[in-house]
Amino acid sequence: MIEANTPLLRMVRYFWPMVVLCIGLLIIVAAVDSTGDIILAQTLTEGLVRMVMVVALYMFIGNSGIISFGHIAFVLIGAYATAWQTCCPYTRDMFMPGLPTYLLNNSHHVVLAVFLAGLLAAFVALIAGFAIMRLSGIAASIGTFAFFMALYAAYGRWSTWTSGGSTVSPMEETTTPWSALAYAVVTIVAAFFYARSRWGLALRATRDDEIASKAAGVNVFGQRLLSFVITAFFCGMAGGLYAHFVAAITVDSFYLKMVFITLSMLVVGGMQSLTGAVVGVVALSVVIDVLRRLEAGIGSFSLPTSSAEVGVGLIMLLILLFRPSGITGNAEIYWPFKGDISSSGAMKRQS
Amino acid sequence: MDYAIQTIISALSLGSFYALGALGIGLLFSVLRLINFAHGDFITVGAYALIVPSSAVTATLLIGDFHPALLVLCIVGIVVMLAILSYFVVFQHAQKSSPATMMIISFALGYTLQNIIVMIYGGRPKAAGIWSDLTGQVQISSGVSVQLLQLVTIAVTWILLIALVLFLKRTRVGIQMRAAAEDFRMARMLGVNGKNVIALAFILSGGLAGIMSLLFVTQTGVLKFSMGVPIMLFFFIATVIGGMGSLVGSVVGGYSVGIVSVILSAILPEELRGFRDTCVFILVIIVLLARPQGLVLTKAAKERV
Amino acid sequence: MLLNVENITVHYSRLPALRGISVSVDEGEIVCIVGPNGAGKSTTLLSISGVLNPTEGEITFHGKRINGMSPEAVARAGISQVPEGRHVFTSLSVEENLRIGTNMRKDRSDIEKDFKHVLEIFPVLAERRKQAAGKLSGGEQQMLVIGRALLTNPRMMTIDEPSLGLAPNLVDRVYETLLELRKDRGLTLLIVEQSSERALTAADRLYVLRSGEMQLEGNAADLRDGEKVRQAYFGFEEGTTHEGEVAF
Numbered sequence: 001m002i003e004a005n006t007p008l009l010r011m012v013r014y015f016w017p018m019v020v021l022c023i024g025l026l027i028i029v030a031a032v033d034s035t036g037d038i039i040l041a042q043t044l045t046e047g048l049v050r051m052v053m054v055v056a057l058y059m060f061i062g063n064s065g066i067i068s069f070g071h072i073a074f075v076l077i078g079a080y081a082t083a084w085q086t087c088c089p090y091t092r093d094m095f096m097p098g099l100p101t102y103l104l105n106n107s108h109h110v111v112l113a114v115f116l117a118g119l120l121a122a123f124v125a126l127i128a129g130f131a132i133m134r135l136s137g138i139a140a141s142i143g144t145f146a147f148f149m150a151l152y153a154a155y156g157r158w159s160t161w162t163s164g165g166s167t168v169s170p171m172e173e174t175t176t177p178w179s180a181l182a183y184a185v186v187t188i189v190a191a192f193f194y195a196r197s198r199w200g201l202a203l204r205a206t207r208d209d210e211i212a213s214k215a216a217g218v219n220v221f222g223q224r225l226l227s228f229v230i231t232a233f234f235c236g237m238a239g240g241l242y243a244h245f246v247a248a249i250t251v252d253s254f255y256l257k258m259v260f261i262t263l264s265m266l267v268v269g270g271m272q273s274l275t276g277a278v279v280g281v282v283a284l285s286v287v288i289d290v291l292r293r294l295e296a297g298i299g300s301f302s303l304p305t306s307s308a309e310v311g312v313g314l315i316m317l318l319i320l321l322f323r324p325s326g327i328t329g330n331a332e333i334y335w336p337f338k339g340d341i342s343s344s345g346a347m348k349r350q351s
Numbered sequence: 352m353d354y355a356i357q358t359i360i361s362a363l364s365l366g367s368f369y370a371l372g373a374l375g376i377g378l379l380f381s382v383l384r385l386i387n388f389a390h391g392d393f394i395t396v397g398a399y400a401l402i403v404p405s406s407a408v409t410a411t412l413l414i415g416d417f418h419p420a421l422l423v424l425c426i427v428g429i430v431v432m433l434a435i436l437s438y439f440v441v442f443q444h445a446q447k448s449s450p451a452t453m454m455i456i457s458f459a460l461g462y463t464l465q466n467i468i469v470m471i472y473g474g475r476p477k478a479a480g481i482w483s484d485l486t487g488q489v490q491i492s493s494g495v496s497v498q499l500l501q502l503v504t505i506a507v508t509w510i511l512l513i514a515l516v517l518f519l520k521r522t523r524v525g526i527q528m529r530a531a532a533e534d535f536r537m538a539r540m541l542g543v544n545g546k547n548v549i550a551l552a553f554i555l556s557g558g559l560a561g562i563m564s565l566l567f568v569t570q571t572g573v574l575k576f577s578m579g580v581p582i583m584l585f586f587f588i589a590t591v592i593g594g595m596g597s598l599v600g601s602v603v604g605g606y607s608v609g610i611v612s613v614i615l616s617a618i619l620p621e622e623l624r625g626f627r628d629t630c631v632f633i634l635v636i637i638v639l640l641a642r643p644q645g646l647v648l649t650k651a652a653k654e655r656v
Numbered sequence: 657m658l659l660n661v662e663n664i665t666v667h668y669s670r671l672p673a674l675r676g677i678s679v680s681v682d683e684g685e686i687v688c689i690v691g692p693n694g695a696g697k698s699t700t701l702l703s704i705s706g707v708l709n710p711t712e713g714e715i716t717f718h719g720k721r722i723n724g725m726s727p728e729a730v731a732r733a734g735i736s737q738v739p740e741g742r743h744v745f746t747s748l749s750v751e752e753n754l755r756i757g758t759n760m761r762k763d764r765s766d767i768e769k770d771f772k773h774v775l776e777i778f779p780v781l782a783e784r785r786k787q788a789a790g791k792l793s794g795g796e797q798q799m800l801v802i803g804r805a806l807l808t809n810p811r812m813m814t815i816d817e818p819s820l821g822l823a824p825n826l827v828d829r830v831y832e833t834l835l836e837l838r839k840d841r842g843l844t845l846l847i848v849e850q851s852s853e854r855a856l857t858a859a860d861r862l863y864v865l866r867s868g869e870m871q872l873e874g875n876a877a878d879l880r881d882g883e884k885v886r887q888a889y890f891g892f893e894e895g896t897t898h899e900g901e902v903a904f
Contacts, residue, residue, distance in 0.1 A: 534745060
């Protein structure tokens with residue numbers, strides 16, 4: 001039994017939820033990698049890319065209490081921004097003739113491209129958030145939704161930069177389980193530290209009581225905007241990863257279905273905890289994968305088409321109605337050993 | 352001049368359609384603070400109910416072949432049943448959730464409904480025309496001809512609006528509903544049965560959706576599992592612009608959005624016309640910022656948004 | 657006892673707002689609950705009317721358990737509540753507001769009589785019958801909600817701060833009306849007030865509530881000198897009262 005309250009132990013305890021989540025993902029990736037199953041690896045990669053989106057969503061929704069329907073807009077921005085830098089170097093001027101000359105003639109390395117895509121998303125978030133983050137409650141949620149729809153409609157029509165509704169391809173499939181894992185881990189670490197930073201604390205204060213937090217000197221608009229911009233950055237990167245995972249993108253890949261799936265994952269896990277975000281992605285990914293396989297048929301048995309979608313919808317409804325705090329009940333992973341709990345941040349419930 | 356009259360009539364017709372949809376959403380928001388994203392999918396279900404359930408590529412009309420009166424009755428009945436069921440099975444258990452959570456719940460319900468439709472009918476669009484006579488043109492004066500369906504849409508909308516107003520103003524249940532929309536708790540303390548009022552709102556909303564299924568299928572002649580989504584988005588915009596929780600606001604919002612879209616399509620230069628939807632959604636954000644209570648002010652909306 | 661609130665505890669999320677309080681009201685009585693801001697007075701009334709659900713204890717009305725019932729069921733059982741802040745339906749006309757109160761009544765024949773009676777008590781409502789209730793002044797709105805509550809033909813009426821936001825002469829008028837109603841109809845009243853002065857003159861019995869706990873109860877006649885009430889209200893001995901703490 002670990003009893004001594006050494007500084008090292010206290011540190012491990014403090015980082016405990018983050019460490020467990022990252023190691024857990026590492027084990028999953030290593031295990032799948034060792035099987036050599038390509039289909040499984042693809043499911044895993046997709047799950048990890050979604051992990052980046054969902055953890056970013058958690059960073060915003062969990063801390064601000066504002067349900068955002070708009071973050072997929074940043075994924076969309078990120079995916080296209082990456083495509084501008086990396087896609088199809090020889091035919092780029094055919095797909096997207098409106099791009100500036102520099103982009104038409106130069107390609108960036110994927111890592112740089114994804115990073116810049118994140119920055120562009122963050123920049124757009126800064127501008128959009130300047131208006132939307134002034135709203136509160138349901139009006140803010142509607143604002144994010146309207147923003148998403150406006151951007152989606154614009155990208156669909158902006159054919160000289162996005163090739164309109166048709167596919168932009170090919171991009172190298174550089175997003176593998178391992179590279180996606182790296183981004184997921186970075187996002188989880190960022191979310192962990194953000195929640196424990198003074199900004200995270202201030203933002204949660206606005207979530208719990210907007211008026212009281214204002215009275216205590218919290219700049220509600222500023223904190224929300226900051227969170228919106230930071231999380232847009234991660235969603236933008238996730239868009240780039242997604243583009244390099246599917247290798248061909250259309251505007252329609254980033255529509256309501258993606259909004260719904262990512263929100264579902266967060267809700268199923270528990271909107272107000274990092275553990276919830278991660279667990280939600282894993283749980284729903286597994287459910288979707290199993291249902292998909294059953295749809296395809298095992299032996300003579302098969303489920304009807306779109307069983308996976310109906311299944312996700314029903315699970316989502318059941319969780320929302322009967323366990324709105326999600327699988328994790330909005331709690332983080334507990335420190336499993338005996339000892340002085342009060343000195344440990346790991347035990348803290350955030351709800 | 353002739354062109355102007357035609358444009359006005361199509362603007363009014365589109366506006367009427369949006370107003371009916373926005374009203375269906377506004378009714379529920381006013382008593383339950385629910386923005387029902389499944390409303391468009393209720394319309395889809397009503398449309399699919401016209402044909403024989405099967406995944407065959409070509410659709411066979413079932414209810415769609417009934418006598419028009421019976422057809423209307425059946426479709427409206429089916430959609431009303433669906434709406435009532437969605438209250439008792441789903442939304443009743445969510446009454447204590449925040450409006451944003453309820454919005455996600457309705458999102459989940461709509462998603463499930465769409466995919467159940469795919470499961471039963473298949474995912475490909477199907478042609479299914481009813482009342483094709485209505486899509487013909489009528490001459491209303493020399494040189495001006497409009498689609499008959501547009502006139503029917505306007506007429507149906509106004510009949511329904513007048514009926515609804517009479518119901519809300521003249522009947523006891525109607526007055527109770529208005530009271531509950533303004534201050535739900537106080538109405539209950541005066542003995543108004545909350546559950547009945549909400550169930551009634553679902554019935555009315557479902558009834559409107561049923562009628563809209565018919566108008567919509569007559570217009571397009573095509574069934575698609577996701578057909579409810581794009582129109583739902585416009586109803587939603589109309590509700591927000593008009594002012595959530597206000598029924599007058601929903602109607603005003605519906606007409607504003609319909610008329611503005613038609614006018615924008617008519618006057619925007621070719622290269623910008625594609626960005627019409629973007630403009631409309633940005634307008635929503637501006638309205639939220641400048642007049643969060645919508646164009647039509649109600650006390651209820653002020654407290655709620 | 658007509659109404660018996662026994663040992664109820666009410667929580668707002670996890671914080672207790674009321675801890676084991678008991679209140680009883682007899683047929684025809686006027687009972688007042690007084691206490692400072694945040695004492696739990698409104699919570700008590702909202703628990704009685706079924707809006708809040710006590711985690712412990714029991715509320716009976718005419719010997720029948722009513723906690724756990726919905727607000728509309730409580731209203732139908734005969735308790736009419738006038739909550740804090742008036743709550744008129746602003747977009748409905750004065751008459752529509754009044755008629756809402758009659759919706760659940762079975763005795764159709766008496767409704768018109770009661771309706772006329774309420775308009776007699778509050779003639780200003782008769783003048784403004786067709787106007788939107790939102791256009792009324794604060795005092796008129798207070799009369800409207802009392803009239804509306806009367807039209808439910810209650811066995812008991814609970815009123816949360818009838819004097820809040822009203823000019824003193826209007827407060828007098830409201831209390832006169834309430835006393836007349838008791839005299840004429842034998843109406844039972846449970847009133848919540850922040851100031852005990854008015855409550856002491858109108859009530860038969862008085863409860864003092866502070867920080868979610870019952871501090872004192874007694875006959876108004878025995879408490880008229882006010883000393884005990886003051887101690888219970890502030891929770892400290894006379895002499896340590898701070899100037900201007902609460903308008904007494």
